[in-house]
Amino acid sequence: MRIARQQRPPRTGPAPQDWSTGAQPLTRRLQRLTERLRAFDRRRPLVWDLHLTGVFVFAALVDAAGGWRNVAFNDEVPSWLVLVMSLGFSVPLLWRRGHPLAVLLVMLPFSLANAASGAHLQASFLQMIAVLNIALRLPLRTLVWSLCTVLVPLAVGATAYPVGSWDQQFVPMLYSFALVALLGLAVRSRQEYTASLVERARQLEVERDQQAQLAAAAERTRIAREMHDIIGHNLSVITGLADGGAYAAASSPQRAAQALEAIGTTSRQALTELRRLLDVLREDGDAPPAAELAPQPALTDLERLVDGVRGAGLPVDLTVEGDPGRLPAGRQLTVYRVVQEALTNSLKHGGPKATATVAVRYGADAVTVTVTDTGAGGDATRTGTGRGLAGMRERTAMYDGTLEAGPLRRPPGGWRVRLHLPKEPDQ
Structure with a gap:
């Protein structure tokens, strides 16, 4: 009797996805490095935020040391005010991922002071990092409020220091805002698309496991049905032969011997069929050739x-x-x-x-x-x-x-x- 069996390897947990198949060696190295950085960031997000914020603070302080005067509308702004504004633009970035809109609002007073004083600090462009995180994490309508938050200080600066035309002061910032917002939306859409693929793969894996469980249940039901038919029929035959042999034992020993011989033949046939059936349940999958090639009962x-x-x-x-x-x-x-x-x-x-x-x-x-x-x-x-x-x-x-x-x-x-x-x- 040949009964199909579906074997499944043991599962020890979800295996990590390898998205670098077919990529060039340099690309694979960059992908592995990026994945390690992301894994470290997921385990210790505060460490990464502190280091990145430290870089921004250092760059703002370097500009505040004197370089800001090269592009300032007013180079007589007090040094302490320049220092405070530089820290106001850089330190809040520590919370850029969890509360990007709040970070942008915290920067708003320093941006207004920067525009009104004419310092024109380069650190004001750190607002774009908050805009990037808003595009990545918050609803799209939040970008409208972010644009207003960025343009109000520009209007104040253009009014206090009307250097050149208004478009020369507004257009570069608008281009920067649009570029950063589009970049954030592109990254966000890519992340959401990748997350949907991962979720789809997870659902397919769950469906595959469910199908395997259903197949295993159906196989167990089929085997139980076969065992019931084999054992029930042969035991009934053996019982009838035994009753007949016991009845004939006193009057016809030859009939009793024939009954015993038939009982032995039926028992051997039942054992042979049971061995063939139970061979499909062996864990090692090495069923004997006789069990694999034995035909099922036919007409x-x-x-x-x-x-x-x-x-x-x-x-x-x-x-x-x-x-x-x-x-x-x-x-x-x-x-x-x-x-x-x-x-x-x-x-x-x-x-x-x-x-x-x-x-x-x-x-x-x-x-x-x-x-x-x-x-x-x-x-x-x-x-x-x-x-x-x-x-x-x-x-x-x-x-x-x-x-x-x-x-x-x-x-x-x-x-x-x-x-x-x-x-x-x-x-």
């Missing part, structure tokens, strides 16, 4: 199945009409298992004087099987809590067939199982 095995039931003491009449043609192995197995389970129930519940008939008819578009017995077993004994009838219905439903099972009217009484299994269109 040609019905005669042997009926002979075994006859040997167990239940008279069975088998009739076959029509030509089975090229019936697929799965449908043949379904017919075989339904007949097997029906005869097993007849052995269990039919009583000592029961007889059974099996009629198999191969039509042009369907296979019809009717198993009838004359046993005395009624509804209570045939439709208990076991898996027999449920297993037959599950097998039938797999191929869009119908199964009817129930008692016959008295007299004469008995039980009938009728299977209607449609063929595939091309058969």
Whole structure:
């Protein structure tokens, strides 16, 4: 018996994604370096913020040491005011990622003082870093308020120090603002797109795991159904043979010996089928070749199945009409298992004087099987809590067939199982 099995490797956690496949060596190195910096930033964000803010503070103080006079509208601004404004533009950047709009608003008084005094500090362009973080993290409408926050000091400066035309003072800042905002939006869209791809990959992984679990559950159900059919039928045959042998032991020792021999043959056959079935559950995946190549029961095995039931003491009449043609192995197995389970129930519940008939008819578009017995077993004994009838219905439903099972009217009484299994269109 060959039953497919799906093996899954053990999972120890999500593996890191490698996005550098096919990239040049230099590109891969840069990507690895960037990923390390990002990982360090995720673990210790304050360290990175302190270092970056320190760089900005140092650059602002260098400009405040005297370089600001080269571009200032008024080079007589007090040094202490220049120092305060330089620190006001650079120190708030420590909180640029968590509160970018608040940082820009904190810079607004220093920007107004810078414009009104005519110092024209280069540190005022650090406002663009806050604008970049706003474009990265906040709703897009926040950029409108950010633009107003940047343009108000420009209007104050243009009014206090009307050097050149207004467009010469406004246009460069507008270009800078637009460029930084577009850069932030581009990075943001890329991050969101990458995050959506990662989420999609995670969802696909979850769906794959769910499909694997469903496949494993279906496989366990199929194996349980096969084991029920194999064990139930063979144990019923062995029980019938043992009862008959015990009855014949006193009057006919030869009949008793034949019964014991049949019990041994049936037991060996059951063990062989169980070994074949359980081999698919081996963890190492090294099932013996015999288990891999052994065929499943087919329609040609019905005669042997009926002979075994006859040997167990239940008279069975088998009739076959029509030509089975090229019936697929799965449908043949379904017919075989339904007949097997029906005869097993007849052995269990039919009583000592029961007889059974099996009629198999191969039509042009369907296979019809009717198993009838004359046993005395009624509804209570045939439709208990076991898996027999449920297993037959599950097998039938797999191929869009119908199964009817129930008692016959008295007299004469008995039980009938009728299977209607449609063929595939091309058969």
